[in-house]
Amino acid sequence: MIKVGYFPGCSLHGTAIEYEESLRSVCAEFDIELVEINDWNCCGATAAHSLNHLLSIALPARSLALAESQEFTEILVPCAACYSRLLSAWADITQDSKIRSKVSDIIELPLLGTAKPISILEFISRYILPELKEKIKYPISQKVACYYGCLLVRPPNLVHYDRYEDPLIMEEFVKVLGGKPIEWGFKTECCGAGLSVTRTDLVGKLSGKILEDAVLRGAEAVIVACPMCQSNLDMRRKSINNYLGEKVDIPVMYITQAIGLAMGIEPRKLGTKKHFVSMDKFIGNFRLGQVEHSKAGEV
Amino acid sequence: MSRIGVFVCHCGENIGATVDCKKVAELSAGLHGVVHSVDYKYMCSDPGQTMIKDAIKEKKLDGIVVAACSPRMHEPTFRKAAQESGLNAFLCEMANLREHCSWVHLKDDSTTEKAFELIHMLVEKVKKNKPLFPIKVPVTKTALVLGGGIAGIQSALDIANSGHQVILVEKDPSIGGHMAQLSETFPTLDCSQCILTPRMVEVAQHPNIKLITYAELEAVEGFVGNFKVKIRQKAKSVDEKICNGCGDCTTKCPIKKIPDEFNAGMGYRAAIYVPFPQAVPNKPVIDRAHCTWYLKGGKCGLCEKVCPTGAINYQQEDEILTFEVGAIVAATGFDIKGTDFFPEYGYGKYKNVINGLQFERLASASGPTLGEMKRPSDGKTPETIVFIACAGSRDSAKGIDYCSKICCMYTAKHAMLYKHKVHSGKAYVFYMDIRAGGKNYEEFVRRAIEEDDVSYVRGRVSKIYERNGKLIVKGVDTLLNSMPMEIEADMVVLATAVVANHDSEQIAQKMHISYDAYHFFAEAHPKLKPVETNTAGIMLAGACQAPKDIPESVSQGSGAASKVSCLFSQDVLTREPLIAEVNRSAPPLYSTCVGCFLCQSVCPYMAIETEEIRMRDGSLIKEVARINPGLCQGCGTCVALCRSKSIDIHGYTHQQIFSEVVALFNRREEYETV
Numbered sequence: 003m004i005k006v007g008y009f010p011g012c013s014l015h016g017t018a019i020e021y022e023e024s025l026r027s028v029c030a031e032f033d034i035e036l037v038e039i040n041d042w043n044c045c046g047a048t049a050a051h052s053l054n055h056l057l058s059i060a061l062p063a064r065s066l067a068l069a070e071s072q073e074f075t076e077i078l079v080p081c082a083a084c085y086s087r088l089l090s091a092w093a094d095i096t097q098d099s100k101i102r103s104k105v106s107d108i109i110e111l112p113l114l115g116t117a118k119p120i121s122i123l124e125f126i127s128r129y130i131l132p133e134l135k136e137k138i139k140y141p142i143s144q145k146v147a148c149y150y151g152c153l154l155v156r157p158p159n160l161v162h163y164d165r166y167e168d169p170l171i172m173e174e175f176v177k178v179l180g181g182k183p184i185e186w187g188f189k190t191e192c193c194g195a196g197l198s199v200t201r202t203d204l205v206g207k208l209s210g211k212i213l214e215d216a217v218l219r220g221a222e223a224v225i226v227a228c229p230m231c232q233s234n235l236d237m238r239r240k241s242i243n244n245y246l247g248e249k250v251d252i253p254v255m256y257i258t259q260a261i262g263l264a265m266g267i268e269p270r271k272l273g274t275k276k277h278f279v280s281m282d283k284f285i286g287n288f289r290l291g292q293v294e295h296s297k298a299g300e301v
Numbered sequence: 302m303s304r305i306g307v308f309v310c311h312c313g314e315n316i317g318a319t320v321d322c323k324k325v326a327e328l329s330a331g332l333h334g335v336v337h338s339v340d341y342k343y344m345c346s347d348p349g350q351t352m353i354k355d356a357i358k359e360k361k362l363d364g365i366v367v368a369a370c371s372p373r374m375h376e377p378t379f380r381k382a383a384q385e386s387g388l389n390a391f392l393c394e395m396a397n398l399r400e401h402c403s404w405v406h407l408k409d410d411s412t413t414e415k416a417f418e419l420i421h422m423l424v425e426k427v428k429k430n431k432p433l434f435p436i437k438v439p440v441t442k443t444a445l446v447l448g449g450g451i452a453g454i455q456s457a458l459d460i461a462n463s464g465h466q467v468i469l470v471e472k473d474p475s476i477g478g479h480m481a482q483l484s485e486t487f488p489t490l491d492c493s494q495c496i497l498t499p500r501m502v503e504v505a506q507h508p509n510i511k512l513i514t515y516a517e518l519e520a521v522e523g524f525v526g527n528f529k530v531k532i533r534q535k536a537k538s539v540d541e542k543i544c545n546g547c548g549d550c551t552t553k554c555p556i557k558k559i560p561d562e563f564n565a566g567m568g569y570r571a572a573i574y575v576p577f578p579q580a581v582p583n584k585p586v587i588d589r590a591h592c593t594w595y596l597k598g599g600k601c602g603l604c605e606k607v608c609p610t611g612a613i614n615y616q617q618e619d620e621i622l623t624f625e626v627g628a629i630v631a632a633t634g635f636d637i638k639g640t641d642f643f644p645e646y647g648y649g650k651y652k653n654v655i656n657g658l659q660f661e662r663l664a665s666a667s668g669p670t671l672g673e674m675k676r677p678s679d680g681k682t683p684e685t686i687v688f689i690a691c692a693g694s695r696d697s698a699k700g701i702d703y704c705s706k707i708c709c710m711y712t713a714k715h716a717m718l719y720k721h722k723v724h725s726g727k728a729y730v731f732y733m734d735i736r737a738g739g740k741n742y743e744e745f746v747r748r749a750i751e752e753d754d755v756s757y758v759r760g761r762v763s764k765i766y767e768r769n770g771k772l773i774v775k776g777v778d779t780l781l782n783s784m785p786m787e788i789e790a791d792m793v794v795l796a797t798a799v800v801a802n803h804d805s806e807q808i809a810q811k812m813h814i815s816y817d818a819y820h821f822f823a824e825a826h827p828k829l830k831p832v833e834t835n836t837a838g839i840m841l842a843g844a845c846q847a848p849k850d851i852p853e854s855v856s857q858g859s860g861a862a863s864k865v866s867c868l869f870s871q872d873v874l875t876r877e878p879l880i881a882e883v884n885r886s887a888p889p890l891y892s893t894c895v896g897c898f899l900c901q902s903v904c905p906y907m908a909i910e911t912e913e914i915r916m917r918d919g920s921l922i923k924e925v926a927r928i929n930p931g932l933c934q935g936c937g938t939c940v941a942l943c944r945s946k947s948i949d950i951h952g953y954t955h956q957q958i959f960s961e962v963v964a965l966f967n968r969r970e971e972y973e974t975v
C-alpha cells in the first residue's frame with residue numbers, strides 16, 4: 003500500500019465529488035491510499051492572490067506545513083486551481099528563505115518546503131500509468147478531446163512543462179486507454195473560470211467555442227482534470243447553447259472517470275451520474291464497443 | 302634607492318569629486334622611495350604629459366605611477382610620455398583610481414584612503430619593475446576569410462583589391478550565403494541575386510583570392526601575423542578540375558526528394574546537387590548522407606555512368622589543408638529560428654505557417670514556385686496572409702531578449718511583395734514596435750502601409766490553430782482598446798528571431814575568440830572596436846557578431862578588410878613583451894623547473910616546449926620547460942599551475958605581485974605614521 007498526501011480543496015468535497023469518487027476508486031485498484039492532510043484549509047483561490055501577495059502564500063503554506071508534519075514529501079492536489087496556488091507558494095518558500103521564515107511566523111507552524119504539491123497529471127504519470135495498460139479491460143475506442151484549461155500545465159516558469167501551449171500528456175493517457183485523442187486548437191484556452199457566476203454569458207461564449215471545436219472535430223467526450231473547467235463546460239450548457247445557437251450534448255468527464263471506465267470499474271463508483279450533461283450515450287457507445295470488442299475476442 | 306614619481310589625476314570631476322586628490326598626492330609623497338608627487342586636473346592632457354616628462358628629467362625618476370583611469374584607456378599615452386623622456390615605457394605603472402575607486406564608491410574618507418592604497422601598491426610594484434623591450438614578429442600577408450556570405454565576400458574582395466592574398470573558406474558548396482536566398486532587398490526592392498552574383502563571380506575570378514568551398518575550419522594556432530590554420534576540405538565526391546558543370550548527374554540522380562537547404566525546405570534537391578543555378582563554383586557535390594551509393598554499399602552509381610568526363614569519385618576523402626595566414630576575418634553568418642520553435646503557433650505542424658526565409662524563397666523568381674504566391678499545403682494563392690513580427694525576438698520567455706533588427710524591414714517588404722503579386726489579397730502585420738532606423742527605411746514602411754494597403758496591427762498573436770483548412774490567428778489590437786481579434790488566414794509568415802549558428806560556440810573556441818550569451822561573436826569594444834575581437838589579428842564581419850542587414854554587413858566587411866590591410870601595411874609587428882619565462886640559473890641548478898610539464902598541458906597557445914640542458918660532452922643534465930616568446934600571449938595560466946614557482950610573467954612577476962600584497966597589508970601602519 004502506497005500512501006500519498008492528498009489535498010482535496012473545496013471542490014472535491016463538494017461540486018466535484020465525482021472527481022474524488024473516481025480518483026479514490028482508481029487508486030484503490032492500484033493499492034494507493036490517499037491520506038487527507040489533517041485540518042487543511044482553503045488554498046486562497048483567485049481571491050487571495052488578487053488582494054494580498056503574502057496572504058496568497060500563507061494560506062496554501064499552512065496546508066503545506068501540515069503536510070510536512072504528517073511527513074509527506076508529495077501532496078496530490080487534483081484541482082488545477084488549488085495545485086497552482088500550492089505550487090506557487092511552495093516555489094516562493096523554497097526559493098526565498100526570507101519569505102519562508104516570514105510565512106512560518108504568520109501561520110505559526112514550522113515550514114521547510116519538504117512537501118511538494120503534484121498535479122493529477124504528474125500523479126497519474128508516476129503511480130498509475132506504469133501498470134495501467136495491463137489493467138485495461140474495456141478500451142475506449144471513441145474520439146475524445148483532452149482539455150487542459152489554463153492552470154494544469156502553466157505558467158511555464160512554475161510548472162516547467164515544456165509543451166505548455168500544446169500539451170500532450172493527457173493524450174498519452176487516453177491512448178493507453180485505447181481512445182483516439184483529437185488534434186485541436188483549444189486545449190489550453192480559457193473556459194471563463196471564475197466568471198461563471200458574475201458573467202455567465204461570457205462563460206457561454208468562451209466555453210462554447212471550446213465545445214464547438216471539439217464537436218466539429220468529431221470528439222464524443224471532453225476529458226478534463228480541473229473541477230472549474232468541468233463545471234463551466236458541463237453546467238453552463240444553457241449559456242453555451244445560447245451562444246452557439248444550437249444544442250451541444252457532448253459530455254465532459256474527468257480523466258479519472260475515463261481511466262475507471264476503461265478499467266471496468268462500475269460507473270456508479272465513478273460518479274458518472276452526477277453530471278448535468280448525461281454520460282449515458284457515451285457509456286452506451288463505449289459498452290457497445292466493448293461488446294463488439296469481446297465478440298471479436300471470441301472469434 | 303628608488304626615485305619614484307607619483308602623478309594623481311582628477312579626471313575632471315570623475316575622480317576629483319569623490320577622492321581628495323590633493324591629500325592623496327601629499328600622502329604619496331611620504332611613501333618610501335617617492336621623491337615627487339603631484340596632482341593635476343587632467344594628466345592625459347598635453348600640459349599633464351609635459352609635467353610628467355619634465356619631472357622624469359629634472360628629478361631623475363627611475364619609475365612613475367600615474368594614478369588616473371583604467372590602463373585600458375591611457376596606459377599607452379603615459380608609457381609613450383615616459384619613453385620620450387628617456388624612461389623605459391615599462392617602468393610606468395597606472396593606479397586605477399577611476400573605475401576601481403571613484404566611480405564605484407561614494408565621496409568619503411575611506412574612498413580617499415582606498416585611492417592612496419592603490420597608489421601605494423603600485424609604488425611598491427614599480428620599484429621591482431625592470432626595463433622591457435617590445436618583441437618584433439614578422440607578418441604573413443595572407444588573410445583567411447571564414448564564410449562566403451555577403452560580409453565575407455566584401456571583406457575578401459577589399460583585402461584582395463589592396464594587393465594581399467586571401468583564402469576564402471565557405472562551408473556550403475557555393476558562396477553567396479543567405480543573401481543569395483533573398484527575393485528582393487529593402488528599401489529599394491531590387492533583386493538580391495542580381496546585385497550579389499556579380500560579386501560572387503568577381504571572387505571566383507580574382508587572382509588574389511583562393512576560394513575553398515564545402516570546407517570547414519578545423520583548428521587555428523599561432524598569433525597575430527603568424528596564424529597557422531587547418532581547413533577540412535569535405536569530400537565533394539566530384540573532381541572539380543575534370544567536371545564541366547553539364548548537370549547530367551543532377552538531373553539523372555534517382556534520389557530527388559531531399560528537402561532543399563537553399564529553398565529553406567520549400568523545395569527538393571537530388572543527392573548530387575548544385576545549390577542554385579548561379580552557384581559559384583558551379584560544380585556539384587554528393588550529399589553522402591542521402592546518396593544510395595554510400596547508404597547501400599556501392600549500389601546505384603548512376604551519376605558515374607552518365608558523367609561524360611568521368612569526374613565522379615566516390616572514394617574521395619576529406620582532406621586537411623594547412624595555411625599560414627597573418628589575419629583572420631570571421632564572417633560565419635547567422636541562422637533563423639524555425640517555426641517549430643513556437644508552441645503557440647503550432648510547433649511547426651501547420652504547413653502554411655512558414656518563416657521569413659521560406660517566404661523569401663516563395664517570392665523569389667528562382668524559388669520552388671518560380672515566384673508565384675502559392676501556399677505550401679495545396680498550392681492555392683493565399684487570399685489572406687498574416688505576418689507576425691518579433692516571433693521570438695524581444696521575448697525573454699523565449700530566451701531571446703534582443704531585437705533581431707532586420708525583421709521590421711523584411712516584413713514590410715514581404716507584405717509589399719505579396720500585395721504586388723496578389724492585388725486582391727489582404728495582408729496583416731502584427732507588430733510590437735516598428736523599428737525602421739536606416740536610410741529610406743521609415744519611408745519604405747510607410748509605403749507598405751499607405752500605398753500598398755497593408756494593415757498594421759499593433760499587438761501580439763497569442764495562438765494559431767487550423768480549422769477547415771484555414772489558419773485561425775488569434776491576436777489583440779492594443780491600439781483599439783485591446784480588442785481581441787481573430788483572422789481567418791490562408792498563410793502565416795513568422796519573422797522568426799535571428800540567432801547565432803548552431804556551431805558558432807565551437808568555431809569561436811577554435812579561433813580563441815570570445816562570444817556573448819547568445820553565442821554571437823564578441824567585438825573588442827562595443828563602440829570603438831566594433832570589428833576587432835579581443836584576440837589580435839581576428840576581425841569580425843556581418844551577422845556572426847549580431848543581427849545585421851545587408852548594408853551593415855557590407856560596411857563591416859569593408860571595415861574588417863581595412864583593419865586587415867592596416868595590419869598588412871607593416872612588415873614587422875611589435876608585441877608587448879609581457880610574456881612568461883621559465884627561469885634559468887647558475888649550475889648546478891640550471892633552473893628551478895623540475896620538468897613536470899604541467900604547464901605544457903594547460904597552455905592554450907601551445908607555446909611551451911621541452912628544452913634539454915646538457916653538459917659540454919653532450920650528456921643530459923635535465924629536461925626543463927621553455928616558453929616560445931613568439932607564441933606566448935602572457936595569459937599566466939602556466940604561472941598559476943607551476944608547482945616550483947619557476948615561471949614568471951614579465952611585468953607581473955611573483956616579486957612584483959608580492960610587493961603589492963605586502964604594501965596592502967602594511968598599509969594601516971604606514972597610513973597612520975604619515
